[in-house]
Amino acid sequence: MTHTETGMTAELVRDLLRDQHPDLADRPVRLGARGWDNQLWRLGDDLAVRLPWATRSADALLRKEYAWLPALAPGLPLPVPVPQRLGEPSERFPRPWTVATWVPGAPADRAPATSATAAADALAGFLTALHRPAPDTAPVGGRGRGGPLAGCAEQFAEGLAAATGAGLVRDPDAVRAVWADAVAAPAWGGPALWLHGDLHPANVLTEGGTFCGVIDFGDLCAGDPACDLAAPWALLPDGAVDRFHAAYRPAADAATLRRARGWAVLRALGGILIGEAGVRGRPGGKATWGPPAHAALRRLVATAR
Numbered sequence: 001m002t003h004t005e006t007g008m009t010a011e012l013v014r015d016l017l018r019d020q021h022p023d024l025a026d027r028p029v030r031l032g033a034r035g036w037d038n039q040l041w042r043l044g045d046d047l048a049v050r051l052p053w054a055t056r057s058a059d060a061l062l063r064k065e066y067a068w069l070p071a072l073a074p075g076l077p078l079p080v081p082v083p084q085r086l087g088e089p090s091e092r093f094p095r096p097w098t099v100a101t102w103v104p105g106a107p108a109d110r111a112p113a114t115s116a117t118a119a120a121d122a123l124a125g126f127l128t129a130l131h132r133p134a135p136d137t138a139p140v141g142g143r144g145r146g147g148p149l150a151g152c153a154e155q156f157a158e159g160l161a162a163a164t165g166a167g168l169v170r171d172p173d174a175v176r177a178v179w180a181d182a183v184a185a186p187a188w189g190g191p192a193l194w195l196h197g198d199l200h201p202a203n204v205l206t207e208g209g210t211f212c213g214v215i216d217f218g219d220l221c222a223g224d225p226a227c228d229l230a231a232p233w234a235l236l237p238d239g240a241v242d243r244f245h246a247a248y249r250p251a252a253d254a255a256t257l258r259r260a261r262g263w264a265v266l267r268a269l270g271g272i273l274i275g276e277a278g279v280r281g282r283p284g285g286k287a288t289w290g291p292p293a294h295a296a297l298r299r300l301v302a303t304a305r
Contacts, residue, residue, distance in 0.1 A: 008039050008041075008051060008053060010029040010030065010031070010041065012092070012093065013029045013041045013043075013049050013051070014029055015092060016049070016087055016090075016092060016093055016097065017043075017049070017099075019090060019092065020085075020087050020088065020090075021085050021087070021099065024043060024047070024085070024099065027043050027044040027047070028042075028043075028044055029041055029042065029043060029049075030042045032048055032102070034053075035054075035202075035216065036054060036055070037052060037053075037054055037055045037057070037058035037061060037216075037218060038050045038051060038052050038053060038054075038058055038062070039051050039053045042102060043099065043102075045102070046101060046102055047084065047099055047100065047101060047102055048081065048099070048100055048101075048102045049087075049097060049098070049099055050062060050081075050097060050098050050099075050100060051093070051095070051097045052095050052096070052097070057142070058095075058218070059095050059096050061218030061219070062096055062097065062098050062218070063086075063096060064139055064217075064218065064220060065083055065098070065100075065217050065218060065220065066083040066086050066098055068138070068139070068217075068220055069081075069082060069083055069217050069220065070082055070083060072130070072194065072220075075129055075132075076126060076129050076130060076214075077122075077125045077126055077129055078122065078125075078126045078211060078212065078213050078214050079101075079103045079212070079213040079214075080103065080213065080214050080215065080217065081100040081101055081102070081103050081215050081216075081217075082100055082101045083098045083099070083100045084098075084099050084100060084101065085098065085099035086098055087099070103205060103212075103213035103214075103215055104205070104207070104212070104213070105205025105206055105207050105212040105213045106205060106206055106207065107201065107202045107203075107204070107205060107206075107288075108201035108202070108204045108205065108206050108211070108235055108292070109200075109201035109202045109286070109288040109289055109291075109292055110288050111206045112201070112206070112237070112291075112292065113206050113209060113210055113211060113235060113236060113237060114209040114237060115208070115209035115210045115237075116236065116237045116238075116239060116240035116243065117240070117243060118209065118210035119206075119209070119210045119211055119235070119236055119237065119240060120232070120236055120240040120241075120243035120244040120247060121243070121244075121247050122210050122211040123204075123211055123231065123232060123235060123236065123244055124244050124245075124247035124248040124249075125247070126211070126214060127225075127228055127229070127231075127248060128247075128248055128249045130193075130194050130195070130196060130228070131193040131194060131195070131225050131228070132193060132194055133191040133192070133193060133194075134191075134192050134193060134194045134222035138192065138194065138221065138222035139220065139221050139222065140221055140222065140223070141195065141197050141219060141221030141222075141223055141227070142219065142221075143219075145195065145197040145198070145219050145221055145223065145227050146192070146195050146197060146221050146222060146223020146224050146227045147223055147224070148187060148224075149182055149183055149226070149259055149262045149263065149266075150183050152266055153183070155266065156179055156265070156266050156269070159266065159269035159270060159273065160172055160175055160176070160179075160269055162269075162273055163269050163272050163273055166273075166276060168272050168273075168276060168294075169269075169272070169297070171301060174301040174304050175265060175269075175297065175300075175301060177304040178261050178262065178265050178300050178301065178303065178304045179262055179265050179266075181258055181261070181262075181304070182258050182259050182260075182261050182262020182263070182265070183262060184258075185254075185255040185256075185258035185259050185262075186255040187224075187255075188223075188224035188225070188226065188256065188259070192222035192223050192224075193222065193223070193224075193225050194220070194222060195219075195220070195221050195222065195223055195224075195225065195227050195228050196214065196217060196219065196220065196228055197217075197219030197220060197221050197227060197228070198216060198218065198219040199214070199228055199230070199231035199235070200231075200234060200267060200271065200289070200292075201234055201235055201271075201288075201289070201292045202216075202286070202288070202289065203215050203216045204231075204235055211235075224256075224259065225252070225256060226252075226256050226257075226259035226260040226262075226263055227260075227263050229248070229252060229256065229257070229260035229263075230260045230261070230262075230263035230264035230266075230267055231264075232244040232245075233260075233261070233264040233268070233296040233299055233300055234264065234267065234268065234271065234292045234293060234295070234296035235292070238295075238299070241299065245257070261300055261303060264296055264300055265297065265300055267293070267296070268293045268294075268296040268297040268300065269293075269297070270293070271289045271290065271292065271293025271296070272289075272290060272293045272294060272297065274286050274289045274290075274293075275287055275288070275289040275290020275291070275293055275294075276290060278290070
């Protein structure tokens, strides 16, 4: 992570707005959240300013959201942060930034979904609506998102070795079995579909035990829906994955579900390591990522037995 050298304060946000979007500059400004790529500053009750701060790739991700998300958002059944304004780099802040709608709710890594039926149906409805054929000009996923799972083999091996070496995985052979089955599944043969690309618990919001919003579309891309169909394993309560599969349309074929388990294993390993780093106070660690990742891996390993 490479934090920007520009200190971010409420006064900086107000100055940026005065320079480029003065009609918004008089709204109250307060810190909303510090994410992996961006800081979010609340702008009144219904907007947020997103400024890249921790990764160099965040600039392109913000511009991608600004270009594509406004057209996709109206067809989605859950609220998403729709970009309203774009801020260009300046002497005051040398990176692009956006103003988007604020989506209320608690991240699922901090407030997990507890209503199995409602949460499964909400997630299935969201992905049913999102997973539509994308145009040829749609972005291709970075970090292999939406592409062949085999391209992530090195990442999987490194993640499993690290998690096993730290004593965080009890049955690495069972984890390898899930991965091997997923990689051996037939490739996606349908059209490239719109994908969120990063549906981990910190990017899905909850209220009243179910999902109430989806955030952070920086990995929005076109490709194999199995990438997103990994999400139920980490997001839903025990026993709710089958309900999700029954509600998702069109029903995913067996090969897609096998590939989805592979994506879920890959993300679970990443979440376990980030969670452990958070417990130990290491840079980039997030302790709340550990429990849902461990739960996902436990459920996935059970499918291999």
